[in-house]
Amino acid sequence: MILTRLRAETRTRHDAVEARLGFLDRPITSDSYRELLRQFWGFYEPVEARIATATDWPALEFDFNGRRKTPLLERDLATAGVGREALDKCHCPALPPLTDVPQALGCLYVLEGATLGGQVITRHLRGQPGGPYPTAFFASYGENVGPMWKAFGAFLTEYTAGHGGDDRIVASACATFDTLGAWLAAGEGRP
Ligand code: HEM
Incomplete structure (x- = not known):
């Protein structure tokens, strides 16, 4: 079962990224929060652009566009006073390979x-304290988070039942955590 494998085989990476963010134990300021949003944007924007062109999603009956988070990051950044033109130099240079469906999934x-x-x-x-902080990105689908997660899991399960590719999917999830973790680490200490 692909979801069980993904959860088990990425757990240590998840926990490392979570610990690096230190969200729940470090104080947040509007500066540190803005910088964090900027870092997420620098990863999500090019990653989502690559996922979009990795395959013909509508032909797979998967609404990738409806799941894009870059617009939510841009909305939060605008609220925090960072315009789109200020973001172009913030792209993460090392991305996971995203050229086919298993890698994208x-x-x-x-x-x-x-x-x-x-x-x-x-x-x-x-x-x-210091808020309110804009949370379009972190809140994402709001009360639909549960159903959206379930629907994604169902798609993943159905796709692998028909096409396989489990090992490549797991490898790509690990590579995604690793590249994101390295990117977040590189940004630590930036003003
Ligand atoms: C402070 C930061 C974070 C916290 C507190 C956190 C917490 C959680 C929690 C509570 C769950 C649900 C676990 C469950 O229902 O069994 C979860 C699942 C997950 N999180 Fe995080 N998370 C954080 C950051 C991240 C980040 C930055 C990513 C990736 C970009 C991420 C990726 C995932 C994934 C893939 C799952 C699904 C695991 C599964 O059930 O297969 N998390 N996280």
């Missing part, structure tokens, strides 16, 4: 799973 597992943690983060942000 492994990466999407990470981006979609992040919406689960996003619910915890959104609740946490509401209680933080």
Whole structure:
């Protein structure tokens, strides 16, 4: 079962990224939050652009466009005073390979799973001093997070039942966590 494998084989990477963010134990300021959104944008924007062209999603009956998070990051960044033109130099240079469906699905597992943690983060942000912090990105699908996650899992399960590719999906999920983790680490300490 692909989801069981993904969860088990990425757990240590997930926990490392979560610990690196240190969201729940470090104080947040509007500067650090803006920088974090900028870093996420630098990863999500090029990654989502690559996923979009990895295959013909409508032919697979998968609404990738409806799951894009870059517009939500841009909305939060605009609220935080960062315009789109200020973001162009923020692209992550080392991305996971995203040239076929299994690679795209492994990466999407990470981006979609992040919406689960996003619910915890959104609740946490509401209680933080210095807010309100814009949370379009972390809140993502709002009350539809559960159904959207279930639907993604069902798509993944059905796809692998018909096409296989499990090992490549898991490898891509691991590569996504690794590249994101390295990118977040590289940004630490930036003003
Ligand atoms: C402080 C940061 C984070 C916290 C507190 C957090 C917390 C959580 C929680 C509570 C879940 C649900 C676990 C469950 O229902 O069994 C989850 C799942 C997940 N999170 Fe995170 N998360 C964080 C950051 C991230 C990030 C940055 C990513 C990726 C970009 C990510 C990717 C995932 C994935 C893929 C899952 C699904 C695991 C599965 O059930 O297969 N998380 N996270």
